[in-house]
Amino acid sequence: MNAIETGLGMILHWHVIITIFLAAAFGLVVGAIPGLTATMAIALLVPITFFMDPIPAVGAMISCSAMAIFAGDIPSTLMRMPGTPASAAYTDECYAMTRKGQAELALGANVLFSALGGLFGTLILMISAPLLAEVALQFSSYEYFWLALLGLACAIFIGTGSPVKGLISLFIGLFVATIGLENPGGIPRFTMGSTDLMGGVDFIPAMIGLFAVSEVIRAMVSGAKDWDVKQFSLGNPMRGWGTLMVKYWPQQLRGNITGTAIGILPGAGADIAAWVSFAMSRKFSKTPEKFGTGHLEGIVESTSSNNAALAGAWVPALVFGIPGDSITAIVIGVLYLKGLNPGPTLFLNNPESIYAIFFIFIAANIAMIPLGLMAVKAGTSLLRVPRRILMPIILMFCVVGAFAVNNSVYGILVMLGFGVLGFLMEEHDVPIAPCVLGIVLGKMLEESFVTSMIKSDGNLLGFFERPIAGALGGVTLLVLLMPALMWMYRRSRLAAA
């Protein structure tokens, strides 16, 4: 039996299609409400996916995240408030178009290029993941050690903020990963006599806390005031799509490639992709002076980029179990729970599931065009949901969701602890993504290190003896030494001058 046909058959069930459709609607609403992020949508979705089969569970997360990233553009354009952080880079530009009376043009471009960006990212995922998996089959603990370390290094340096704050965040994550009994020595660490902590920190409640509870606390602090929603009458957002695709194809392609690449890099996701692409668009533009006045060029490039990043992030997640962004970090947790352990063997033993994931990606991004146009039509009425009622309800869902993971109160307490942690981190501009990556990769890093040391009899040079391991090691050391090298280079330039 052909794996591709089986994969297609797996998603062509009415319950799978309905699940994906409902998750898409959920993603559109959550994404369109400022203060609720795509990652939060995924974290809130997890407790419900527990009760689904693996394929609809994964499908729900794919379609929900794709729609949420697009829907973030709607309040950006209409109210100058990014619905998710991934829209923040070009919010001012979109709003400037609205003030020029071109809201439908901006929103139409957002729908079109988001969907096309998602499809491009999916194409790269479909081509590169199986090829990489083939290579990854040869990987031993040495390669996994370097990959984990490289991922952690990237997470710090490819943030928008300061590397020091990235490091703080990463160390918090690594510390959390050390808690419990599940380490190579089997020694209880930082359990403080609690039997619950022996099993380690529960990942899903921690994510619900970091991404959802923290937002509830923040909304409470700011008082969750209602927005001043103006009613717009929009023209036809599909007008001029053909011209746009012809006129802006270089921007679109560049955005797609940049976005996918940033998505693949561990720790950096759709929001960073949009910032980088917007900056790049201005830099390479023939008319940089038009940026900021409601110019489509930068919008096209960054909206192509953030949706491409979403699919790109799945490449390392599926092949190595290393998340490309915070969303795939949560997805990896769900994959393990569903018995679809990420890694190259998944491609060997379960190719039909991989094809099913690819098909869901394609379907979700095509469905984004009609669903996205409907959301644009609904427009500002999505924003009439009063936040002061929504936020307490979200908190209650968090409590129920964290409880449902193991049916224990321990989950709720973990969720609360991480909610406060996430809130305090964001208040001090400490990014959350490195922390999440530390939690996910901490165990892999430690296990692969200890296994490698046992294999090489304690010889550190063993980490460089295999060709791929050696190359990965070299790249990792280079990334780690980069700041020092840059500093020395600048000093020598100064001394010469």
Place this chain on the structure above:
Amino acid sequence: MFALGWAREKAALARAAAPIAAVLAYVVLAPRIGFIPAATLLLLPLLLMLKTRAVVAFPVAIATALVTYYAFSHGLRVPLPRGVIEALL
């Protein structure tokens, strides 16, 4: 140095503490009085604190607790804590 200007404002600090206190109260109360009353008690103070009118806040809190209880305990079979009220349903 820190972006914690709001912390100096007592009302904002109280609002930040409210959701934390509400979850802790739920953890303590739910096994004793059951999910529906405990969830209602989690929602109500937060709703009122965000200046939702009482006429709206009460029905919203009770309805959300009821719907969630049904969806999770009957639909998804999560063993949410049961008390006197849940025994009647």
